[in-house]
Amino acid sequence: MGLTVDRLSVKLQKEEVLHQVSLDIRDGEFISLLGASGCGKTTLLKSIAGLLEIESGEIRMGGRDISRVAPERRGTVIVFQDLRLFPHMTVEKNIAFAMEVKKIPKAERKETVRRLLNEVQLPGYENRRIKEMSGGQMQRVALARALAANPRILLLDEPFSGLDERLRLEMGALVKKLHNERKLTTILVTHDKREALQMSDRIVLMDQGHILQYASPEDIFYHPASRKVADYFGKANYISGRVEEHCFSCEFFEMAAEKEDGEYEVMLRPFDILPEPEGSGCLVEEIVFMGETVQLMLKTQKGRIFCQMVSTEFRRMHICEGDEIGIRINEAEAAGRQNLFKKETANEAYCI
């Protein structure tokens, strides 16, 4: 079911926490809400679920305004970080709780629980008590309980944040599988940009109650709308230059640019800058071995440049700290991406 959030504002204790947020989510999309702590991700999720009163704006589902529809009648279900399971009850009781309230016959409840436990890969766990389960198993039970409501929209508020890396990946894969099989629309709140990039059809990057950018993982990474977005997704170099008559030029290269004349900075990711052992002009200040990749901090006359490359390629270059080398910019990539931002500071140094 498609979802539209239209100029939504929400106040919490008289403070406006969401400011006119608008968002269109297509039926069956997997969306991540990403952003620093306190930017309003949970508030947006809870507003969609109907758990918070909204100040102004509308939330529409399939074109119908649901802003004033009770939470249990919206077709949404939310899984919180703390899962909110009943620790002394069995798995079956936890999952069947809402069905019991709705007076669904016992045999049907049992069959639904059995099927859901299979779906979340916990077959046969009906009689286990929650307090006797691992963190990962509890997450699966919470998911099964959410799915028991047969939601059209699944809302997940950082449900994997307490898990170790391996379990996080496993749970992520399970959620994606359930999302695809059940043709759900899923909205995941996360702090983890890698998780958002891997799992989502589109990412909403939020900042202080506003949306900075709403785009596909590739677009938001390669075509950030601002320096703030670019910096959020990883290290970046900003190199000053000028656009004149649709051509951007800086110390290192030139490229065609569809911008008005003026001062700009081109954003280059560390992988766009290639060391040239035979060249000159850059002092190798620091080499950091990261396993699959190597990071190099280079000092030029004007500032510092950060570059990163695959470590097997780096080994062949025989570069050491203290060496003087040159750099080459991957000009085709830079021209293709057009990451040009209006110059914000008078600082001539490259920023990292």
Ligand SMILES: Nc1ncnc2c1ncn2[C@@H]1O[C@H](COP(=O)(O)OP(=O)(O)OP(=O)(O)O)[C@@H](O)[C@H]1O
């Ligand atoms: N019940 C509340 N009363 C007043 N202010 C609140 C309440 N809950 C949250 N806030 C404030 O609203 C803002 C947004 O909070 P929210 O929980 O939506 O952020 P978040 O992006 O989900 O953060 P986190 O990633 O830390 O969970 C924060 O400044 C927070 O302090």
